[in-house]
């Protein structure tokens with residue numbers, strides 16, 4: 001128990017982060033704008049928009065949550081509106097709906113990608129329309145880095161002409177049919193929180209399809225100041241820009257993004273290998289070659305009828321005693337006390353996944369020794 005804790009996902013610096021931060025100090029760009037903010041935005045844009053994914057622009061913001069809030073504002077979501085949202089996700093996907101006084105409508109997951117079920121989505125939209133309210137937006141999440149069923153979900157969205165907001169907070173580096181997650185919708189969001197695949201200590205980005213949309217987002221993120229020498233405002237603004245110091249960390253992190261994705265994918269392979277010897281545990285993997293997952297977190301699901309009674313909670317507590325962090329999947333939003341009155345459409349897939357699923361240590365900086373500890377720890381839970 002005196003061994004160092006093995007974390008689920010911890011920051012992993014590349015080496016040049018401090019160089020960019022020091023430059024900011026030298027030039028006195030200690031502010032929520034400056035060369036690092038511009039450079040970081042350019043790095044992300046170059047990384048995301050390749051091949052046929054077309055034009056795009058990136059606004060660096062103080063968090064992924066702020067980015068989602070601005071996306072909904074720019075789509076015109078207002079008090080009393082309804083917004084459709086994947087139920088199985090982190091609360092940050094849904095909270096901005098409530099910030100605007102709008103109401104979430106939650107949708108079940110499908111088992112292939114754990115994400116938005118296109119069938120339940122269609123049923124929900126038709127039902128909401130029949131009740132007199134067409135949803136204003138659809139929030140779709142690439143959970144744990146696994147792309148959602150992009151073609152199927154966007155087909156439903158197009159049919160009813162409802163814009164999709166892509167929550168790619170966990171999916172930087174993932175691709176679907178060769179295109180990067182974060183480039184499929186009018187607006188997408190990224191997060192650079194401490195536990196994400198790259199970090200700026202805290203931060204996020206809004207990915208838009210045009211410079212005009214980006215400029216509008218930056219305007220809103222900097223208190224919506226009109227063009228005047230004095231401070232004049234015709235709209236409500238926000239203080240959501242990313243600090244030039246944090247952006248410096250981001251620039252260093254973008255130099256090593258490909259290595260980070262590779263290392264996380266190797267952790268997934270490590271678990272595939274480890275659990276191949278154990279009955280009743282499924283390591284969650286890409287359904288086919290259309291999906292390239294960054295495996296931000298590696299996810300397993302336990303069938304306790306086949307594991308000899310070992311549930312996800314038994315495994316979690318066993319690892320905890322060995323000072324190894326693991327965590328149940330995100331508890332679905334329709335099961336959260338704060339959203340108990342929100343409508344839910346689906347068959348209980350998300351609830352089942354929550355019941356049986358566990359996220360295992362997935363950091364890109366886990367050492368051979370730590371992997372050996374994880375392996376021994378897992379095996380000792382199943383072989384008693």
Ligand SMILES: *Cc1c(COP(=O)(O)O)cnc(C)c1O
Pocket residue numbers: 062063064065066089090092093141167169170190191192193203204
């Ligand atoms: C982390 C995360 C967010 C929010 O990002 P922050 O930068 O922490 O505000 C939103 N959605 C999902 C799915 C996330 O994992």
